[in-house]
Amino acid sequence: MSSNNNIAYKFLSLFSSSEDEEFHFRTFPEQKGGGYAKNFVHKLDELNKDISKWSSQAIKRDGTPEKYPTHYKSYNEKKKHGFYFVVNFGGSTDDKIKKIRAFYIDVDFAKEKHSVNSEGEAQKLAGELKETGRYKKVQVNRTKSGNHFVTARFTKKEVLLAKNEFLDKHSEAFKDALIVETYSGFHIYWLVSNCSISLFAKIEEYLIFKFKSDPQVKNLSRVLRVPEFVHQKYEEPFQIRVLQWTERRFTVDEFTSELNVNFQWVEEQKKKEKVLQTKGYGKKSFKEVIDHTGLERTVTETEFKGKNADIEFVYPKPTVKKVTFSEAIQEIKSRPISDFVSKPDMSINPGESKTRVCCPFHNDTNPSAEVFTSKRHQQVFYCHSCQVGTKDAIGLYMIKTHSSFRNTVKRLAAMIGIKVVKTEWEQDLKEIYDDNREFLEQDLELMYPNLYYYISQYGRITYLRYLNDKGSVNILSEEFSYEEKNVYFASMSFIKKELNKKSVKTVHRTVCLLLLLGFFKRVPEEFIPERFRKNAEIKRLDIKLELKEQGPLGEKRAEFVRNINFYIVQNWADLAFEIEQMAFLLREKGFSLNKHMNKIGLTKLMGEEIANRVFQDDRRVNQKFDRLEEKIKEIVDTEISEVGYCRVDDVLSRQIRYQITESDGKKKIKKATFKEKEDVITRSLSTILEDKYIVKTVQSKEKKKLFGYTKNDTKKIKVILNK
DNA sequence: GGATTGAGCCGTTCCTGGAG
């Protein structure tokens, strides 16, 4: 027995069955910009020393070690990296885990997060939370997509109370558990001797529901903090410590009976949760409140904001003037808001700079809204209480009626005796947009099966409708057109928000796919008039967006518009055959969003010209990629000439060396990593094979035997054959 | 330095269609 009193070592040794069992470790920066995560591996007996001496060289992702060793303790304290270990045995990724060492949960009492619908609501909730005195910090945040949420961090005292309550409540279940205390909660471990990999996830799920612990903490290769190291995420550093020791190692049977593990109950809980998570599309919106356990959600329907506003607009006047759409906007913006609103009275008395009114958007008895003249705009309406604000009557009308921008302009124009007429160019455009709408209603499946294949899935038809409609209501001006079509812009985040998507990346890839197919075209940057690229003009455009968002005054936000993608909508009916051809090609070549929707992948699959259409930056295909591709091609050639076929798996497991030219011009031989080989194969296999080979997927045992595959499993394998 | 954007890589989770 060792005589040292190293607690971290003692802790880890509980998890292993022998002194030379391996442990995988990882460090993560606790704070933003704190560097990269690093990986380490140690046998247990290497750690049988004071933790200030624990150190080694980190292992990079490609398996090679880093240049200098890292002393974990000082790295943890000075560089503020958290120090974690992979609880289960085998490796640091899920597929490498071979043995379950323990069941574990992570409970967190430090924070609460509430999602709300508007900044006003967020501020109100934040105020209420602050008043309770239970929180150390209450923050109103806004996601990139414009959703508001309130994060609140409990005071130390509250965290302590919650911790005690939690331990008391579950003392029976934790009787034979290892309990580790973190700043915000606990890591609870139950050592286990004979749990299968497949059972692990089910039991973890049960524990998550039973103890309302962090739902993320259930993966096989989960890392948790090592005791004795310091947790420095918050202001005060906290040393992770072991509260309760145990050497009890459960068998699965003992565990399931002593903790009353019940899988059916888990399924019921899951169903309940699913119902709560269901969100309405389009018409209804819901509010989610997530408490600090991250699991209990209450969902309420929100009001249709603005519908009940106590505001009335003036009646239309007889037409005295006919103007174009953009002229009408100018005219409306140049007039005071009171020209359009009959109630409340928003006129500013002569000689005064502003007027105060009772806000029509909330129950307001003491005037908390004001109408004033700003430097950049004729008039601005802004409520200090509920923070509804607009820069002209257009915004007010849109908030009240939820009309589109175009309809709003038309109706407001009518109120001042103006009729909006279309120019010839606008009429042509309207036809395209209308035709496109109709095009989507047709029986596309029969007429254009490949086109249909791509647009029928994953709500892509919704993207098409949305972008087409967006074009039709954002007609800028004839002088700003490309190929005689209306040019409009859209940011990915904005589309994401409008279409209720969860990730900008998904939106981006979908839009790229639609561009690739040919439904839209990106306008090359050199064709965008200089004045539209200038800040001032972009601000003008942004104000429109801001109105559509019905958000508070967008003065700040209007300063941030840079990389904008400009699009034109094609005439889909005219191009349907070409789109169908492209869709056919993509399917034939085995196009996949995951693998090919990037410049290198698409260039390899479809050629440079098409790739440039979708990705306009001047990224080049990596030289390295080409070299490795040549090598792989050679292997396929020789293999097929020798045995008549080539298994893709074999190519991946082969050691391949290829030449690269380093930055100083020297040539060097490099060993291809697995990932590099995989990249080349997934991204460009079909293109490097020329026309003489085909790739076949084989799954049945008999067929696999033909290719010398003897393993008794149902795994699909890929083989390259002569055509 | 902070914010924001498009774009990249990588790993996990959810879902589906085809093989058996």
Place this chain on the structure above:
DNA sequence: CTCCAGGAACGGCTCAATCC
């Protein structure tokens, strides 16, 4: 019908460009 590999979605992280 079941099962599972692969595709799509999602989320974490980085990076460069760009502006205040």
